[in-house]
Amino acid sequence: MHRTFKKQISSLDGVFRFLDEALSPVSTDHTVTYPLQLAVEEFFTNMVKYNPESANDIRIGVETEGDVVRVTLTDEDVEPFDVTRAGDADTSLGLADRPVGGLGITLSRALLDNIEYSYENRRSTVILTKRVG
Numbered sequence: 280m281h282r283t284f285k286k287q288i289s290s291l292d293g294v295f296r297f298l299d300e301a302l303s304p305v306s307t308d309h310t311v312t313y314p315l316q317l318a319v320e321e322f323f324t325n326m327v328k329y330n331p332e333s334a335n336d337i338r339i340g341v342e343t344e345g346d347v348v349r350v351t352l353t354d355e356d357v358e359p360f361d362v363t364r365a366g367d368a369d370t371s372l373g374l375a376d377r378p379v380g381g382l383g384i385t386l387s388r389a390l391l392d393n394i395e396y397s398y399e400n401r402r403s404t405v406i407l408t409k410r411v412g
Contacts, residue, residue: 280300280301280340280341280342281338281339281340281341281351282297282338282339283336283337283338283339284297284323284336284337284338284339285336286326286327286330286331286333286334286335286336286337286354287327288324288327290323290327290337291320291323291324294319294320294323294339295316295320297339297341298312298315298316298319298339298341298350299312301341302315302341302348305343305348305411306348306411306412308411308412311348311409311411311412313390314387314390314391314409315348315350315391315407315409317386317387317390318350318386318387318390318391318394318407319339319350319352319407321384321386321387322352322362322387322405322407323337323339323352325360325362326352326354326357326403329360330354330357330358330403332357333354333355333356333357335354335355335356337352337353337354338351338352338353339351339352339353340353343411346410346411346412347392347408347409347410347411348408348409348410348411349406349407349408350406350407350409351404351405351406351407352404352405352407353402353403353404354402354403354404355401355402356401356402357401357402357403358401359398359403360403361396361398362384362394362396362405363394363395363396364396387407390409391407391408391409392408392409392410393406393407393408394406394407394408395408
C-alpha cells in the first residue's frame with residue numbers, strides 16, 4: 280500500500296491517517312505503531328525542510344512480510360543526505376547546550392529495528408523497519 284503527499288508540513292495529518300489505515304491490519308499495539316509514526320514524521324519533515332527546491336510529492340509505502348513492517352519514504356529530484364551516516368545527538372548535554380537537530384534520527388534508531396538509505400538518479404529513499412511482536 281502506498282500514497283503520495285504534497286511536500287508540505289500540512290500534509291502530516293494525511294500521512295498519519297494513511298499510517299493508521301495501513302498499520303491497523305498489522306498491529307494496534309502502540310509499541311509497534313508509535314515508533315513508526317514518530318520516525319515517519321521525522322523523516323517526512325526533514326524531506327520537506329531540507330529539500331524545498333523539489334516540488335515533487337513524497338511517496339510513502341507500507342509493506343509487511345511475516346512479522347516485519349517496512350515503511351518507505353521516497354523523495355524525488357533532491358540532493359543526497361544519508362541518514363544512516365548522521366551522528367547521534369549528544370543526550371548527555373543539557374537542552375540549552377545541545378545543538379539543534381539530530382534528536383529525531385537518534386530516537387528513530389533507538390525505536391526501530393533498522394533504517395536503510397539509498398540514493399540513485401536524484402531519488403532519496405529511506406526504509407524504516409520494525410518487527411511486530
